[in-house]
Amino acid sequence: MIWKSALRRLGAALIVMVGISMLIFAIARVMPGDPARIALGPNASAAQVAALRAERHLDAPLPIQYWEFVKALSRGDLGKSLYTNRPVTTDIAQFLPATLELVIVSAIIMVLIGLPIGILSAHFRGRLPDHVGRLIALIGVCTPAFVWGVILQLFFGYFWPVFPIEGRLLESTPVPPDVTGFFLVDTLLAGNVPAFFDALHHLILPAVALAMAGLGQTARLTRSNMIEVYDRPYIEMARAYGFRPLRIATRYAFRPAFIPTLTILGLEFAAMLGNAFLVEKVFGWPGISRYGVDVIIRKDLDAIVGTVLIIAAAFLIMNIVVDILVSIINPRIRLAAGRG
Amino acid sequence: MSEPVLTIRDLRLAFGGRRGHPVLHGISLHVRAGEKVALVGESGSGKSVTARLAMGLLQESPRVHATGSIRFDGIEAISGGRDIARRRGNRVAMIFQDPTSALNPTFRIRGQFRDVLRSGDRGISAAEADRRAEAALAEVSIPDPKRALDSYAFQLSGGMNQRVMIAMALANRPALLIADEPGTALDVTVQAQTLGLMSDLTEKRGTAVLLISHNLGVVREFSDRVYVIYRGRIVEHGTTAQLFAEPRHPYTRALLAAIPKISGGGLPDLPERSPEFESPLIVHEGCGEPVEARA
Numbered sequence: 001m002i003w004k005s006a007l008r009r010l011g012a013a014l015i016v017m018v019g020i021s022m023l024i025f026a027i028a029r030v031m032p033g034d035p036a037r038i039a040l041g042p043n044a045s046a047a048q049v050a051a052l053r054a055e056r057h058l059d060a061p062l063p064i065q066y067w068e069f070v071k072a073l074s075r076g077d078l079g080k081s082l083y084t085n086r087p088v089t090t091d092i093a094q095f096l097p098a099t100l101e102l103v104i105v106s107a108i109i110m111v112l113i114g115l116p117i118g119i120l121s122a123h124f125r126g127r128l129p130d131h132v133g134r135l136i137a138l139i140g141v142c143t144p145a146f147v148w149g150v151i152l153q154l155f156f157g158y159f160w161p162v163f164p165i166e167g168r169l170l171e172s173t174p175v176p177p178d179v180t181g182f183f184l185v186d187t188l189l190a191g192n193v194p195a196f197f198d199a200l201h202h203l204i205l206p207a208v209a210l211a212m213a214g215l216g217q218t219a220r221l222t223r224s225n226m227i228e229v230y231d232r233p234y235i236e237m238a239r240a241y242g243f244r245p246l247r248i249a250t251r252y253a254f255r256p257a258f259i260p261t262l263t264i265l266g267l268e269f270a271a272m273l274g275n276a277f278l279v280e281k282v283f284g285w286p287g288i289s290r291y292g293v294d295v296i297i298r299k300d301l302d303a304i305v306g307t308v309l310i311i312a313a314a315f316l317i318m319n320i321v322v323d324i325l326v327s328i329i330n331p332r333i334r335l336a337a338g339r340g
Numbered sequence: 341m342s343e344p345v346l347t348i349r350d351l352r353l354a355f356g357g358r359r360g361h362p363v364l365h366g367i368s369l370h371v372r373a374g375e376k377v378a379l380v381g382e383s384g385s386g387k388s389v390t391a392r393l394a395m396g397l398l399q400e401s402p403r404v405h406a407t408g409s410i411r412f413d414g415i416e417a418i419s420g421g422r423d424i425a426r427r428r429g430n431r432v433a434m435i436f437q438d439p440t441s442a443l444n445p446t447f448r449i450r451g452q453f454r455d456v457l458r459s460g461d462r463g464i465s466a467a468e469a470d471r472r473a474e475a476a477l478a479e480v481s482i483p484d485p486k487r488a489l490d491s492y493a494f495q496l497s498g499g500m501n502q503r504v505m506i507a508m509a510l511a512n513r514p515a516l517l518i519a520d521e522p523g524t525a526l527d528v529t530v531q532a533q534t535l536g537l538m539s540d541l542t543e544k545r546g547t548a549v550l551l552i553s554h555n556l557g558v559v560r561e562f563s564d565r566v567y568v569i570y571r572g573r574i575v576e577h578g579t580t581a582q583l584f585a586e587p588r589h590p591y592t593r594a595l596l597a598a599i600p601k602i603s604g605g606g607l608p609d610l611p612e613r614s615p616e617f618e619s620p621l622i623v624h625e626g627c628g629e630p631v632e633a634r635a
Contacts, residue, residue: 232441234441234445236442238444240428240429241429241455242425242429242430243429243455243459247455255444256444256445330446331445331446331448331492331494332445332492332494
């Protein structure tokens, strides 16, 4: 039932992916500038540039080029980066896990801190905890992630140097054998606990910097949705029947309020993939967002298309996951799906 | 005559603090054990607010300024607090206008019923709570209690939800049941059925009922005694028989005249305000304040 609707959404997502691939494929190629010339540099001869253009079918009509791209994609080949001269899939496999690890930890921080702030704000509406919570949320929302990055580096890396400000691990820590690409997981799989804590230590500042905007948004949304729910008859009923205030807040008011919040949380999570770029720059984090911007600047055609497709796929998958979660916590949708 | 379960004396309420907007101007009423009392008035007269104050539901708000006295079950509830909170769902329960929206849409009846029973017995086990919930639902003639417990409110009909509410309200055998326009959101037949059910069950258990209503037909069927409330004041008080046979206050007369009649003639007008309606309280014979409260 739920899975049936998830499959339907997956189908829709595939269609969206085809559309995005055509769009980004065309956009990357109509942008001014000759990618072969940029890749080979100003000193290359015209013959060398022409050779590279021929090798990459850059002179063929767009539909032909797209067809070649699709054929290669069906073999799991996203082409070759003009810049690193490696298969794009290799580059992505190297950079994507770093970003995913960062974004996932940020999302966890966003939820674990943003939700309680929102719940407490609504519960103590108009009183001190509410004012504090709203202030935190407001500052979080209106300060860009890279500013958070610099502030956190300044305070916790310089004035009070308790956190490293760059990279994923110390120089002295051996890079764990690559299994998932998530250092937090790989270090534990390798049984290297000190390396795990080193990776975590490096993750905290960038993850907090990236989480702040979403955290503020989560707190604000949770608060306003909770306050709306507090006016519903079923909350008066809960109070009239002597349910404990804490139980009302965390259960009877939270669940109905969380349904609309969750949808936005999914979007915030997806937005982090894009925002990660600035945080990755500030913290020297070798992630896919930084890679994506680098390849756009170099007009590295295959790499641009590959990166955009991967990020779009992550976005779409996230949306499907959120839809499934919403239908799990919202009985109306769950039961309607069961009938259909 | 038994001692009242609920005695409200000179209850005044203003929204927005001491100098705020006055809503109640000295309400006094009492409900004795096992008695069915109606509080009748048009919307905005202050009847619902009186009921909510009696349950201590409004006092938390800093905008609410209430004075006077609300004695319930041996405690003073005028300023809210833990004593009255502990009695909610246990010694006093409430039935709402629209039962479907009064049940949480994201939890099954089972979970909500368990929490209701926990208000009466904090240590009750889930299995014991379910057993008692099933028995309570069977008592309100719900055909398949197990299935009802596993349902969400939006899966049940309004009438079914009303029965569930009645079962929840009476599950902990409260001394007082406050029914706030019960079932006004339901159709007339279902409303009559559930009122009958509520009447039977409370009579059987000796539960006192404070019925809040604007519907004089319902009041006449249901209650022993009636308070008529107009713009935050009680204007007439008597037994149901007295009041319907011989309404004395101009407002009560106007209310009674406004009951639509099948014989035709359309709906008579009830003037929104009239200087006559402000005339002083009329108490019918034998309906004075209880001796205990006066002392």
